[in-house]
Each structure stands twice: as structure tokens, then as C-alpha cells.
Amino acid sequence: MADLLRRIRDGPADERRNRTSMDGKTRLRLVFSYLPDWILTILLVGLVTYFTNFEGHKREFSLTDTSIQHTFAVKERVTFQMAIVYAGAIPAGMILLMALLWRRSFWDLHNGILGLILALALATAITNIIKGTVGRPRPDLIDRCQPIAGAVNQSPYGLANITMCTVQTGHIITDGFKSFPSGHSSFSFAGLGFLAFYWAGKTHLFDKNGHAIKAWIALIPLMGASLIAISRTMDNRQ
Numbered sequence: 001m002a003d004l005l006r007r008i009r010d011g012p013a014d015e016r017r018n019r020t021s022m023d024g025k026t027r028l029r030l031v032f033s034y035l036p037d038w039i040l041t042i043l044l045v046g047l048v049t050y051f052t053n054f055e056g057h058k059r060e061f062s063l064t065d066t067s068i069q070h071t072f073a074v075k076e077r078v079t080f081q082m083a084i085v086y087a088g089a090i091p092a093g094m095i096l097l098m099a100l101l102w103r104r105s106f107w108d109l110h111n112g113i114l115g116l117i118l119a120l121a122l123a124t125a126i127t128n129i130i131k132g133t134v135g136r137p138r139p140d141l142i143d144r145c146q147p148i149a150g151a152v153n154q155s156p157y158g159l160a161n162i163t164m165c166t167v168q169t170g171h172i173i174t175d176g177f178k179s180f181p182s183g184h185s186s187f188s189f190a191g192l193g194f195l196a197f198y199w200a201g202k203t204h205l206f207d208k209n210g211h212a213i214k215a216w217i218a219l220i221p222l223m224g225a226s227l228i229a230i231s232r233t234m235d236n237r238q
Contacts, residue, residue: 037114044121048128056132058177060159063147070236072143072172077231083184086224087191091116094195098202116194123190127183136180140236144176182238185229192221 061068078086092113099109138144145165153160167173200206200218232238 034110034114037118041114041118041121044118044125047125048121051125051128051132054128054132055174056177057135058162059135059137060161061137061141062158063142063151063153063160063164065142068137068139068141070139070143072140073235073237076235076237078184078228080184080187083187083228086228087188088116088120091191091195091198091221095198098198102202112198115198116191119190119194120187123186124183127181127186130181131178131183134180135177138176138179138237141176144172179238182229182232184232185225185238188225188228189222192225196221 095112095116096109099105099112144167145162146167147160147164148166151160151164162168162173165173196218199221200214203211203214203217205214205218
């Protein structure tokens with residue numbers, strides 16, 4: 001425990017001693033070596049922006065399917081803006097504190113922020129692409145749809161489609177066909193999961209010193225991501 005407290009107070013002094021100084025050319029080459037990562041990150045952010053507004057596929061559904069007859073929750077427990085704060089801004093702030101105040105390394109800050117943004121962008125891009133192509137109805141689809149009076153499932157297969165709805169355009173009905181996979185869940189586990197592994201790496205979680213407190217702290221972000229994912233089922237979104 002004394003060793004852990006010393007490292008938290010003073011930072012990893014042994015790692016700072018092992019750092020080697022670099023000349024200007026070497027530093028410049030190292031900076032440019034990260035250029036492909038930033039380009040990929042920027043492209044992924046652009047892809048996320050495009051597929052966020054992409055209407056996508058709208059799968060047929062049954063008007064008598066009780067699994068999609070849940071009430072539409074007007075007020076979400078965790079909005080996506082709140083998820084951005086919990087899984088984006090807070091991990092970025094924690095990385096900032098650990099990199100500059102504890103490790104005292106701007107380079108470590110750069111790598112941590114780059115990894116966080118890349119993880120969030122990659123997870124969100126993959127999630128939105130799958131959402132738009134799968135078109136799975138949310139549990140509250142019927143409430144979003146507001147079927148026309150006397151609407152019944154079509155014969156002979158017993159399924160309905162969006163033409164049976166009084167609400168056929170707009171974000172509410174479009175989002176009603178984006179149940180899988182959960183954007184909140186993937187975004188939260190990408191950001192808070194990255195923070196958990198970042199903490200684990202910087203504190204040498206898997207060393208042989210047996211500091212259980214490090215493991216418990218690493219589990220806090222993962223628990224937060226789990227609670228955000230659970231909130232989606234409470235709001236009848238998944």
C-alpha cells in the first residue's frame with residue numbers, strides 16, 4: 001500500500017528516469033507518425049455525422065407484437081448528450097489529470113486523447129452503420145407509429161409496415177427502427193472502457209504487488225457504462 005500511495009503522490013518516477021531526450025528531427029518524425037491515426041479519426045467522425053442522420057432500413061413489424069407495444073418515454077434517463085459527457089468529457093478530463101499532473105507528460109496526454117477519440121469514433125461509426133442497415137424496431141415502436149384507425153396486419157404473412165402509421169416522417173419514427181445495436185451502450189463502453197484500461201495500464205494493475213484498490217477503481221468506469229446501458233431498457237429503447 002505504501003508503494004501505491006507513493007506512486008499516486010509522486011508519479012511513476014522510475015518511468016521518467018528511463019525517458020530519453022529526442023532531437024528536433026526525431027520528435028518531428030514521431031509527430032508525423034501519428035498523422036494516419038488522426039486522419040482515420042477525422043474520417044470516422046465524418047462517417048458518424050453522416051450515418052447519424054441516415055434514415056436507414058425500416059423492417060416490417062406486427063401490430064400485435066407485444067414486445068414493441070411499450071410506452072414511448074418522452075424524457076430519457078440518459079440522453080445521448082449526457083452520454084457524451086459521461087463517456088467522453090469525463091474520461092478526457094481524467095486522462096488530462098493523470099497525464100499532466102501525475103505522469104507529467106504532454107506526450108502521454110496526446111496518446112490518451114487520441115486513443116479515446118478513436119475508440120469513441122470507431123464504436124459509434126460501426127454502431128450507426130449496423131443500425132441503419134438492420135432496421136430493428138424499438139420496444140416503443142407502436143407508440144411512435146400511432147397506427148391509423150382500424151389498421152391490421154397485412155395478409156397473408158401477418159405483418160405491417162410504416163405505411164400503417166400516422167407518423168411516417170421525422171426523427172421519432174425514424175429512430176424507432178434503430179434498436180440494434182445500442183448507441184448509448186457502445187459509446188459508453190468505448191469511452192469508459194478506454195478509461196478503465198488506461199487507468200489499469202498507468203497504475204500497473206496486473207503487477208505482482210496485489211493492490212486491490214487499483215482493481216476496484218478500474219471497475220468504476222465499467223460499472224458506469226453498464227448502468228447507462230441498463231437505462232436504455234428502462235426507457236423502452238432496447
